[in-house]
Amino acid sequence: ATVKAADQNVLETIKSKGVLRIGIEPGFLPFEMRTPQGEWVGFDIEMMQAFAKSLNVKAEFVSTKWEGIIPGLIANKYDIIVSGMTIKPERAKAVLFSDPYFEAGLKILLAEKNMTTIKSMKDLDVKGKIIALKLGTTGDYFAKDNFKNAELRRMDSEADAAQAVALGKADAFVYDKPFVEIFAATRKGKVGVLSDLVSKEFLGAAVQKKNQALVDGFNAFLAGWKKSGDYDKAYRANSILVLGIVSWLVYSSFMNLDYDWDFLFLKDYVWDPVNNVPGLLLQGLWITLKVSFLSIVWGTLIGLLLGACMMGKEPVSRWFSVIFVDVFRNTPVLVQLYVMYFIVGTAIEMEPETAGIVTLSLFCASYVAEIFRGAVLEFEKGQIDAAKAMGLSPFQIARHIAAPQVLRRMLPALVGQFVSLVKDSSLVSVISVADVTKSALNIVAVSFKSFETWFVVAILYCLVNTVLSSYGRYLERRLRVG
Template sequence: MKKIGAWLAIAIASFMMIGPGALSASADDNSLQKVKETGVLKVATSPDYPPFESQTTVNGKTEDVGLDIEVAKQIAKDLGVKLKILNMDFGSVLAAIQTGKADIAIAGLSVTDERKQSVDFSKNYYTGGQTFLINKKDLQKYPTAKKLHGQKIGTQTGSLQNNLAQKYFDDSTVSNMDKTADLIFALENGKVDAVGIEKPVAQAYVAHNKKLAMIDAGYPNDSVESGKAVAAAKGSTSLINAVNQSIDKIQKNHWTDKYLKEAGKYVDDNAEDTSMLRYWHYFYNGFLNTSLIAVLAVFFGILLGLLLVMMKLSAWKVLSWPATAYIEIVRGTPMMVQVLLVYFGLGTLINLPALTAGIIAVALNSGAYVAEIIRGGINSLDKGQTEAAQSIGFSKVDTMRFVILPQAFKNIWPSLGNEFISVLKESSIVSIIGVSDLIYQLNVVRADTYRAVAPIVVVMVIYFLMTFTLTRLLNHFERKMNHD
């Protein structure tokens, strides 16, 4: 079971939903009508959780596959609309439906009381079971889950498994990680003795990793707690009712068994060849998006930084105060929060694509830091430069344009270069909203191949080559400016 999600994202989404539109949603439910009018069912999911949802290459193209994807296809078919899959970090799927980015979320979601406070749920379309993964060599040591009491148990952060382990294994040390692949790696290396995980996911790991074994968790009311349901925004009664009709059809025809069997074939195909060369196009696409975000964010960040520093240095308080406030707020809050706010917050007003929202958020963040870098460069110059320029008739604007800024940029070039490199690396946070950058692709490849380390090494090498090349290029221009 996946983590319950980034509560911060949900909090931001809930805040942005407070308004006339949100208040009228429950009174006037047009959720189903809206989907039919647009002709598209937008589904939020996180393709790093096979066999529920993952990605594979079919005829040279990347496709979303898995049990949840097939359920989504059937719902869209019954509604008579097209299906649009919105891939994002699992922590963002509930925020996506709360802010209208998606109509429904299908991402291996278990129904919990906490989630019911934020979203509406359909009937369960699948019921599995809870298990523990252990190292096969420890089967005699831990033949049943009861033997795990007092041991080290790993679970996914904020997940149902975490809640269950905390409740029923309160004498054990329960540690959390964000990704299942990291938990498996920790298990293999002896960092934890067992990993709490859902039965279908555990079965897939055991089938493709001969070092692992699976034991039943033995939790009370296991079948009820393990149910998977579709989520929609609060008050989406008509849409949930339509979804329930599709689920009734799926269960009547026992299609979930067929869906899982088909998903298993894709899992087997991915596991047959786990060479990183097979996934070169994943890393290549991640490289392109990461580079695009960094270049555009720095370009617009410099323009915004220039504007902010001019405002901050202005004698007019009406200009200097807003600029100062903006810089302090941006520098005082995490970039992840800013990315979520731009994507989900502005998403209530403008339907921004994830990539566009990511570029805007990173550029807005970079602009604040660039402003301070430029201000530092300006303040480092002798005041006599300004006095000399004005003495020969230069206006304040011309003095800044032709005398101060050229010298300031020459002095701050190394700092701007460092900012570029920082943006290149820190922009990886945009993967949380589904931007297919290097980190996003890394998690997809890890999920598809069941390999924890190799994809990390590949991405680390790519980042190093990018930053090394960029550093050499920036140093070249620095030497050229010093020579001039």
Template sequence: MKKSFKAIIQAIIVIMALLTVAAWHTSNAAAADTSLQRVKQRGELIVVTSPDYPPYEFMVNENGKSKMVGMDIDVAKKVAKDLHVKLVMKSMNFDSLLVAIQTGKADMAIGGINPTNERRQSVDFSKIYYSGGQSFLINSKDVNKYKSAKNLKGATIGAQTGTLQYGLAKKRIPNSTVKGMDKSTDLVLALKTNKIDALGIEKPTAEAYVKNDPTLKMISSGYNLNKNDVGAAMAFKKGSGSLVNAVNKSVDQIQKKHLTDKYLAAAGKYMKVNTVNTSMFHYWTYFAKGVEYTLLISLVSTFFGVVLGVILALMRFSKQKWVRGLAISYTEFIRGTPLMVQVMFVYFGIGVVINIPALISGMIAVSLNSGAYVAEIIRGGINSVATGQTEAAESLGLTKRDMMQYVVLPQAFRNIWPALGNEFISLIKESSIVSIIGVTDLIYQLNIVRADTYRGVIPIFVAMVLYFIMTFALTRILNHYEGKMKHAG
């Protein structure tokens, strides 16, 4: 017990050392400002956003193809053009945008981001390129109840986690209960299903929802705010002065020529394209792509999870104490931390040292997670093999390796097949967590469709059916092979 505890402590020390190296790497990178030079040399401006916030940024289904559009996308295009580089857009959750630029995953973040004093301590900001104002969305049936923000006293307010609106609601609406969610689409659905009374949101986005959904109304927030703190700005890694100065030249031109008005008009046209046909069949390519990525991640993670699980299980039976301790430490640590944290650590944490793409990061994290659980399943299967079987193998002169390969493991897999099947099925569902780093799996595509169509429930139902089809088909396949194993036995 003492040895395994010591091994766990050693594993934690290794992880802390890795984090220290990552922090050192980040601080060194920030010491010399080569931000603009790096972008110029690469020939690309990598920008992250959360495309579920019309009219700032959202996805449009144009001729069956998915396209990222909106005012912020046009602003980013203008910046890239002025820098004479190619624009590369990446999507992820809003609350991961600043983390992405802090860890070097992107050069710039854009997405209706308010340059608050708290955020300025962690990242650099460009000049304000647009100030749309703050408002609340309410249900149409409540227009007489909530005529202004003053009537929201004691109400339940919704706001996107990590946004200015969340903090303002907590500070400015007396006796209110503030509920935060990652996606604005989830918050709108919560409003329409009466889980919240009002939704704090940027005025242009509120107007977009009201225009396309007659069940919603907008009221002014009544906030008296400093324009320089609540407008939208682009965010950069701390110490990126040269890049910020270059981007500010584009912002000056945008403001001088009133280009945001032009960009908003273009976004409005795209929004009409989306709302002309909001049937789920019209968005079948979105769901198909989501299923494709979900199955790809699940298959790859299942394969490597089983390989890692077998290795860890065999390590548990090693005569070397340090080998057993290492396997125990890994298994306990992985099972003791959430998969979401592991995904973020692989992508953002390890990604500081080694730049791993989002899809690969998701596969690695899910594989490492699955391996720990599969190891325990296999260990239980090995222990379930009768000792008489191993004694008979030894009497025949089989080596320990041959005995494990030809006698123990085949019987163990037969015993644990139902448990392994459950792990594989769970993997399909749990892999949805990779959407937080921008992997376009089924959950990610579901949120895009909800943002595009302003329909909250139907896309969720479609995703449920698709998950059921995948898991049911896998269950039938697993049952088929389980029957063959029993027959062979």
């Protein structure tokens, strides 16, 4: 009775807050994607908006990477996952699935060069053949069990894997039927599809094990939605919509190294002409600048404090600072982000952007502390004795003698650390922060134009760091003159 009451409370909490949070990874066509204006579209989107409306709440979509989507649910980052997730026994050990809302299956995307020679999976499972896969998907599991001779190459996104086939870097890609067919339709003459459906699968919504009431509510809604005919209308409409968007974005063709560059498609992602507001790329760039700036400021302040404590005589603060610096310098920042967001952030309800700023600040602080300590140790203490003999006060010694020399020694290393931090800020995309890297991933998932998108993103990072480096060199010249 207690479990059932707690379960019911989850649904009541959603209703009282007025928001249903949905975990989703964009790019699985025609189920979920983002337009150049950053709007969510697709079958899953329309279905969950209708479900939220039936609960009299607002649908809030939380974008996250696929490998972190179930951990995010367990960590209460969202209430339900609806992201083209296949119902699998392995996943059912961690989550509670709804009734199937779509019957899908796996198909094999083939490079055009293989269309005449590969007629079955057996033809593909030979040495020398390369099969692209999206990490952690049912296609990945299927290939592991059924292809023993071909080389399996796992990639982070379906767009990258499909692109590898279109470019001739891989011979095939095993993935869900809707995506494979839509991609093939936009790449006629470059890729083809093996006609047979290699497996039958069912997609379902997923919630935490304890949330039976939420699943029951979704199942009841789904049954009514199908009976009303709105289900079929939504799927047909979104299939046509997604194919239209992708066809419009993807009109250049390429074969081997003969690539038709098309940067113009990005203009709507830079500025939205309809609403006259910044597009997805500029929105992401603003988040990157904000996260980087705040992390640099807080990292510098905390680092200076830690550096001072490391050189102090008080043993507790000294050893705490030493251990802190060792831990954050000797562990990958990606691991720190996961710990901060999924563990610490769950305990204190920390937003993804806040978790990213806190992690990068602490990571930066560990390096600033060592830079500060090294600069102070190089300072000749005889100068302090001479200044005291001249009658200067401690403040005057610090202000006019110690600080300029320490800062001059710190500055080159500090600027290098800050430049590195701006680049490291791209990692916050893995915890669903909508920075410029996350925006680029969303764009590639829709347009399949990896080259142009990442080339522009590289230029943006280069421009930001060039400005930062130039300002650092300007300060160095000022300090030398001073």
